[in-house]
Amino acid sequence: MRYLSLVLLALPSLAFAATELLNVSYDVSREFYKELNPAFVKYWKEKTGETVSIKQSHGGSSKQARSVVDGLPADVITMNRSPDIDILYERGKLIPRDWQARLPNESAPTASTSVFLVRKGNPKKIKDWNDLVKANVSVIIPNPKTSGNGKYSYLAAWGYVLKKGGSDAEAKAFVANLFKNVPVLDTGGRGATTTFAQREIGDVLLTFENEVTLIQEELGADKFEVVYPPLSILAENPVALVDKVVDKKKTRAVAQAYLDFHYSEQGQTIAVHHHLRPQVAAVAAKHQADFHAISLFKVEELFGSWANAEKTHFADGAIFDQIYQK
Amino acid sequence: MTAITVTQHVRYQTKVAHRRATSEPAWIRWTLIASALAFLTLFLFVPLAAVFTEALRKGWDTYLSALIDPDALSAIWLTLIAAAIALPLNLVFGVAAAWAIAKFEFRGKSVLITLIDLPFAVSPVVAGLIYVLIFGLQGWFGEWLIDNDMKVIFAIPGIVLATVFVTFPFVARELIPLMQAQGKDEEEAALVLGASGWQILWRVTLPNIKWGLLYGMILTNARAMGEFGAVSVVSGHIRGMTNTMPLHVEILYNEYQYAAAFAVASLLALLALVTLALKTFVEWQSAKNAAEFEKEANG
Numbered sequence: 001m002r003y004l005s006l007v008l009l010a011l012p013s014l015a016f017a018a019t020e021l022l023n024v025s026y027d028v029s030r031e032f033y034k035e036l037n038p039a040f041v042k043y044w045k046e047k048t049g050e051t052v053s054i055k056q057s058h059g060g061s062s063k064q065a066r067s068v069v070d071g072l073p074a075d076v077i078t079m080n081r082s083p084d085i086d087i088l089y090e091r092g093k094l095i096p097r098d099w100q101a102r103l104p105n106e107s108a109p110t111a112s113t114s115v116f117l118v119r120k121g122n123p124k125k126i127k128d129w130n131d132l133v134k135a136n137v138s139v140i141i142p143n144p145k146t147s148g149n150g151k152y153s154y155l156a157a158w159g160y161v162l163k164k165g166g167s168d169a170e171a172k173a174f175v176a177n178l179f180k181n182v183p184v185l186d187t188g189g190r191g192a193t194t195t196f197a198q199r200e201i202g203d204v205l206l207t208f209e210n211e212v213t214l215i216q217e218e219l220g221a222d223k224f225e226v227v228y229p230p231l232s233i234l235a236e237n238p239v240a241l242v243d244k245v246v247d248k249k250k251t252r253a254v255a256q257a258y259l260d261f262h263y264s265e266q267g268q269t270i271a272v273h274h275h276l277r278p279q280v281a282a283v284a285a286k287h288q289a290d291f292h293a294i295s296l297f298k299v300e301e302l303f304g305s306w307a308n309a310e311k312t313h314f315a316d317g318a319i320f321d322q323i324y325q326k
Numbered sequence: 327m328t329a330i331t332v333t334q335h336v337r338y339q340t341k342v343a344h345r346r347a348t349s350e351p352a353w354i355r356w357t358l359i360a361s362a363l364a365f366l367t368l369f370l371f372v373p374l375a376a377v378f379t380e381a382l383r384k385g386w387d388t389y390l391s392a393l394i395d396p397d398a399l400s401a402i403w404l405t406l407i408a409a410a411i412a413l414p415l416n417l418v419f420g421v422a423a424a425w426a427i428a429k430f431e432f433r434g435k436s437v438l439i440t441l442i443d444l445p446f447a448v449s450p451v452v453a454g455l456i457y458v459l460i461f462g463l464q465g466w467f468g469e470w471l472i473d474n475d476m477k478v479i480f481a482i483p484g485i486v487l488a489t490v491f492v493t494f495p496f497v498a499r500e501l502i503p504l505m506q507a508q509g510k511d512e513e514e515a516a517l518v519l520g521a522s523g524w525q526i527l528w529r530v531t532l533p534n535i536k537w538g539l540l541y542g543m544i545l546t547n548a549r550a551m552g553e554f555g556a557v558s559v560v561s562g563h564i565r566g567m568t569n570t571m572p573l574h575v576e577i578l579y580n581e582y583q584y585a586a587a588f589a590v591a592s593l594l595a596l597l598a599l600v601t602l603a604l605k606t607f608v609e610w611q612s613a614k615n616a617a618e619f620e621k622e623a624n625g
Contacts, residue, residue, distance in 0.1 A: 022564060030581055057563045058577070071463030071472070072480045072562040092463060190580045218582040248472070 019052045019254055024074035026061040026084075026148065028189050028211045029237070032274040033078075039270060040261045044254065052254055060188045061148045068094065068242065075246050075255040078239045080112075080208075081148040083306045085240050094244045108236035109262035110276040113296055114149075114156045116227040117196065117205040117212045124203045128229050129160040132204065133177040140202035142192040143185035144313075144320055148235075149192070150185070153206040154320065155309060156233035159302045163231055176323035185324075197224070208235060209291075210275040234296040237276065377595050380588035392578075392586035393593065400566045401574035402593070407482065408557075408570065409550040412489045416546050420497025421539065425531065427498075428505030429513065439502075445494045453491050454559025457484055480562030485570065488556040493546045500542030501535055508534055537612035541605065548601045552594060 025033060037054040044052050057064065057072065065084040068074045069092040079085050085107075088094040100106045118126050124137050132139050144150035157178050161171035186192040189207055196205035197219050204227075205212075212226050239259050246252040261267045268283035277291055278284045303309040313319045382389055392398060423442055427435060445453065459465050461478035471478060478484050512534070516526045532539075554572040561568045569577065571594055578587035 027580070055564050055567060057565070059563055067480065067562055069464060070458050070479070071461075071468055072564075073477075214582075 018050060019251060020055060021052060021075040021251060021255055021258060022055045022057065022073055023076050023078055023258075024057045024064050024068055024072060025078045026064060026080045027058055028149075028208065028214075029078060029080075030056070030058050031214060032210075032271065032276060035273060036262070036267060036270050039266060040258055043261060043266070044257060047257075050254070054258070060146065062146060068092075073245050073249070074242050075249065075251050076239060076241050076259060078237065079148070080235060080237050081151065081306065082106075082108075082236070082238045083310060084148065085238055086307070088240070088242065092244075094242050095240055096243065099240045100238065103239065103259060104263060105279045106236070107238045107240055109239060109259075109267065109279055110271045111234050111236045111279055112208040112210050112276055113232045113235055113294060114153045114206055115209045115212055115232065115294075116229065117207065117215060117224050118203065118227055120223055120225060122225055122227065126204050126227055129157055129231070130174075132157070132181065132206075133174060134181075137181055137204065138183055138202045139178065139181045140192050140196045140205045141179075141182050141185070142189050142207070143187050146187045147189060147192075149189040149207055149211075151309075151314060152208070152233050152235045154313065155299060155303065156206075158313075159233055159297050160229075160231055162302055163297065172319060172323065175319075179324050182324075209277075213275040228292040228294055231295045231297070234298050236279070236298075374595060377588055377592050380584060381592040382585075383588075384585040388585050389589045392583075392589035395586070397566045397569065398574060398586075398590055401569045401571050401590070404482065404485065404569065405551050405571040408486050408489045409547055411486045412493050412550045413543060413547055415490055416493055416497045417539075417543060419494070420501060420542060421532075421535075423498040424501035424505055424535075425527075427502055428508075429510050442495050442498050445492050446499075450488075450492050450553065450555030451559055454488050454556040457487055457491075457560050479560045480564070480568060482568070484560035485557050485568065488560050489550045489553055492553050492556050493549045496546040496549065497539065497542035500538050500545065504535055504538040505531075537608055537615060541608050541612070544601055544604050544608065548598065551597055 023033065023037075033054075033056055037056070041052055041054065044050060057067075057074070059067075061079050061081060061084045064072075065077070065079065065087045068077055068088060077085055077088065082100060085095070085099060089097050089099065103109075116126055116132075118124070124131070124134075126132065126137065131137065141153045142150035144154040154175060157175050158171045161174045162168070166174070183201060184195055186195055189211055192205060192207060193211065193215055195201050197215055205215075216224055216226065239262060241252070241255040241259055243252075246255045262271075263280055265280075265283055268278040268280050269287075271278050272283075272287045272290055275291075278287060299306055299309055303312070311318065393402075423438065426432070427439060457479055460467060461471060461484065462468050463472065467478075478487070512530050513526050516530045521529070552572060553570075554576075557570050558573060561570070561573055563569060563573060563577070565577070571590055575587050575591045575594070578584075578590065
């Protein structure tokens with residue numbers, strides 16, 4: 001009986017919050033939002049007197065986007081790649097086509113990049129992208145077909161060759177060699193982490209900078225080392241409010257404020273806590289020392305647009321399918 | 327069993343009583359037994375023990391706080407709700423379907439049996455996707471549901487629907503062979519003696535099938551609480567709202583909260599153990615019943 005009453009006591013707190021926002025997000029943003037959401041709730045209470053509660057849903061980004069298209073009532077969607085938000089326009093007309101123009105920096109308040117995590121002491125002496133294609137190196141990358149994380153790693157390797165003056169054909173050969181060293185493709189970033197850290201497969205894990213730091217904190221700083229390649233890709237994390245949902249739930253004002261809060265000094269500083277690179281110039285300048293100086297290129301710079309990169313590299317039968325056949 | 331076959335059986339047993347059960351040398355028998363035990367230990371007992379040791383690794387405080395965390399409580403609550411709705415529905419449908427199939431002849435009977443088996447044949451993920459296709463925003467009824475402020479998927483009704491779907495065959499599948507074996511003599515006798523339909527159901531059919539029915543309900547309950555695939559597709563994974571216990575375990579595990587993940591998992595494991603104990607009890611009871619039934623028949 002005691003436990004039953006405990007359960008019953010817990011319920012009202014879930015059911016009767018005044019305003020409720022649902023943030024549908026990608027897999028590895030959990031820790032960031034665990035700190036950002038309470039900060040926003042406090043800010044909003046002080047500003048308007050209104051109590052808002054924010055519910056989170058996390059999962060593989062494409063799956064999450066698909067769920068929103070299928071009716072998951074997300075007030076805001078926060079992803080690690082713009083195509084996963086574009087789909088809301090393409091498949092469901094839930095947002096306008098030009099959603100990226102509605103917020104600063106093309107709606108990306110934070111960014112990350114692909115870096116390497118190696119085992120303590122870096123036994124295979126991995127320093128740069130070309131070390132990954134050596135014959136005795138085993139690389140863990142999440143599947144670029146299903147994971148935004150994997151797509152960024154793939155494009156970063158491709159971009160590495162182009163940036164060094166290589167041709168597309170050379171880049172293709174390089175990436176093909178890289179994926180010959182990948183023994184297992186997990187469907188998402190966290191799965192790849194588990195493969196590398198828990199199952200101890202592979203010499204190097206390619207994943208987001210913020211994820212890599214978290215692995216060190218959670219699973220032991222003495223077991224792994226981070227290697228920052230001199231050059232990598234800028235992985236922007238775009239956010240959008242879902243017009244059809246906020247208009248129906250009448251939550252547009254608070255949802256907009258929530259997204260704006262991502263750009264505030266406080267929001268940007270919380271991002272820094274979680275090793276996400278702030279994109280508001282003033283804050284970024286202040287925290288320059290917190291991040292390794294890597295030369296970063298944008299997807300648009302080398303691949304035209306995300307849509308283009310999808311079509312050339314990740315669509316069925318496109319380049320990734322051609323080079324990864326086992 | 328008739329008296330004659332029993333005597334024959336007894337005679338046969340006396341005749342072979344002095345012979346060994348098998349003629350294999352001792353080392354083969356012991357190797358087989360040892361390998362079976364090793365297998366059981368490795369794949370059943372060790373994982374089970376691991377769940378509880380991992381859960382308690384950081385002590386009782388962590389264990390309890392993982393269980394009374396608001397998100398965990400809401401997951402437990404939702405799991406109980408889903409099971410509490412799925413169970414009676416399956417009970418009614420299962421008894422009705424088994425009754426119809428075992429006691430009556432009608433056109434389309436084999437189609438009905440196939441339909442009942444469908445959830446066994448379909449992957450749970452597909453089962454979940456079926457509901458997304460029907461009730462999702464892009465699905466057949468999606469727009470209409472939204473316009474009328476009704477939520478099915480990514481809300482509790484969807485989770486209950488998915489649970490009912492995957493557990494649908496358990497009760498019926500358990501009862502059909504039992505009721506077929508029992509035949510309809512007793513019901514016919516009751517009918518001749520002037521009993522009404524309800525009287526036959528309550529006084530003849532249900533008492534005969536009660537142990538099988540209970541067994542089916544135990545299986546249904548275990549599956550309802552443990553279902554992952556179908557529920558994962560329709561849940562939407564909103565914390566504190568649409569996560570069931572298995573989904574909550576996955577979330578905690580992915581957040582590196584291993585002790586908390588295993589704490590919630592240990593609740594599910596405990597449930598499995600209780601189910602197992604209940605199942606053994608029910609089997610023992612029904613075996614006892616069958617023995618008594620036989621004794622009466624023979625005496």
